[in-house]
Amino acid sequence: MAKARSASQAASRSKQARKPNSLKSAKTEHARPDESEGTVPLELQQKCLTIFRDALRPSADDVAVLQEVKGHLYNRDFAAAFAKEEYLRVYASRWSPSRALGYVRVLADIQDHLLPDDELARLGQSDQESLEIVCLGGGAGAEVIALGGWWSVVTRSMPKIALQARFVDIAAWNDTVETLHKQCVTAPEISKYASAAAREANRPMLSGDAFSCHFHQQDVLDWPENVVHTVITPTTKLVTLFFTLNELYSASIPKTQHLLSQLTAALPANGFLLVVDSPGSYSTVSINGAERKYPMQWLLDHTLLSDSQQKAGIETAARWEKVVSDESRWFRLPLGLEYPIELENMRYQMHLYRRLATKGDG
Template sequence: MVKKSSGANSSGPPQPPPPPPPPRVAAARSSASSTKPAAVGLGSRPGSAADAPETDETRAQQQQQQQRLLNIFHDAFREVLSRDDFAAVLQEVKGALYRRDFETAFGTEQFLEVYAARYSPPRALCYSKILTQISGHLASVLDAAVAAAAAAAATNTCEDAEYEYEIERGRVSPTVDLEENEGEMSAGAAALRMLAIGGGAAEIVAFAAHLRDAGPGVAGDLTLLDVGPWREVVRKLHVGLTTPPVLSKYASAAAKATNAALVEPAERLKSAFVQRDVLELDRAGLSELLGRTTTPLLVTMLFTLNELYTSGGVGKTTALLRNLTAAVPAGSLLLVVDSPGSYSEAAVGKEAKRYPMQWLLDHTLLRVADDKLLPSDGCTWEKLESHDSVWFRHPQGLRYSIELEDMRYQMHLYRACPRSAD
């Protein structure tokens, strides 16, 4: 669903504030914070790709990859962007958002596609950059997934050996061809899991881009949760991410020979969209979405948490964070990205005193060690990174049907740790 536009163009006259976004609610970080806008990488675990110095060649490769993501959006919504009434429908969507009439803004598939074609591409580029910059932390999540897959494979190997032993002695009859799935992604392959609360078009594209960079041996399992009916939009993008782009009949032989999908084979990317109000989920419902497993995952709230606070209320949002703390597997990461400064404040109490979203978030997450209401096997949180204001600027030369806007955002990253026995 719509999330706040978090920046403006880097040149040109000042622009009026963007219309407010819909409450992505209803669908469904301890390091020091920087106080000046940052325009460079956020940093990550030493030795990660994000620590490597940027060269002209590196920047050229990054821009080429960013252009590819834009092309995927363009191909998925080609018909939408070329409609004669696109500008008129976009104005209707903007107007509904400005009035905070979210039922209208996201009440039809036409409006949803126009929003995704207009606002999601720059978000996807920004989210992809953030995932790259925290890749050192994500490596620990993936390491745990690899270990779990290896353990599962060892168990299956023992079971298969016992099964074949029984067959040899005629005690059981074979019911499946043990080699029929040879060459395909194994069901027990390492998979990086991600739950995107308030997630949609931008999240699936950014996740697929990170999956591509992680290497061919890594699969991805993405669950997108939002109140809006984004299923068809997500489906179109999933197809575009896992299918080679259609080339012109005049394309060169070299272009045809190297033409490939962003993610190959297609089985590497698994995505599911769940249309639910996250604030209405209890602990059991949230556990179900998290997968009921001890393998850690990445949970994201990208331009979502502030809307949960302001539209759903501090009480319900705090309950959500507590349920997440109780249900999330140890080692999991929580990534929160939102508008910076006064754009992310929530009113609390009868006097409607305003508090920064980051303060409310830390107040809830970093004090759970003293929360006697949480189960003893729940987690506590440690803040890994925190940045008050970061600029994401698009490089010159990117091509898209609509002008791309630069973004400014705050970012906070937490890791779930096992609770002390005390």
């Protein structure tokens, strides 16, 4: 798994996912209106898949390596699952492409909150500022391509705006991030027999000036305070936790709560936290020796939204507000896409929080 702390999402989500649909044979179930590709052009989705194909070279010959990775994930031996470069490549080429398409849809859905028209106009008039996004657990490449795809649409009308993305993960995904980013800003491979017009139209998804990526290998559950503030800065606009938070809770609820408090302290006012995870995720909490299971969403809300309660007799102001919340959505792969191996649809919950301005914020 690509995630910041735990790599078991592949095993857990595979159990929850629908039977894989082959894009090659186009046996994908038709999407309902609320889960279609309507906000994400089919051409863009295919371009995202083509980048994965050209960068990671997936093939049916990877099946033996894929089974080894699945075995390690099933046994929750995450160190072994990502101990080899080949494991990382095969994992990213198998699970990240469909996730990337789903994430593009999520980013498109929240764009009006993240970048209202006045904010876009302000960024477009500045030669210095850029949009900064930090992806915790974003090593396996889905977030790289999702951000690139989404940003290619945003910058069609304002090409001078730049996106700076940072990816934090416990595993050594630096080569994967670098390879996929390079493919985003490089024109796709084209046949030597292609026409002059085809060659002229063959352009990269984004220019290198428009999209930069930096990878940080770090266990976020043991993230030193001084390091947190070098990654999540006063100009960070969005932090994402995609199929990561429940795994963090499963590893350690106290450490995860501390991580969320670190995010609260580091993110500026009007910064956003976006959480996407498997629907119906639960974590076990021990209180006074008794164990109870709580929904991931409840734990998250309890941590971020309960600051308005009295603590030690002192009324404290809320530091977050929930802007968007959906307990269950589908992203179904549309008909017509091509990829060398099978991919899966994505079912997910998503929650978007905005950091409020409070007294004492810098």
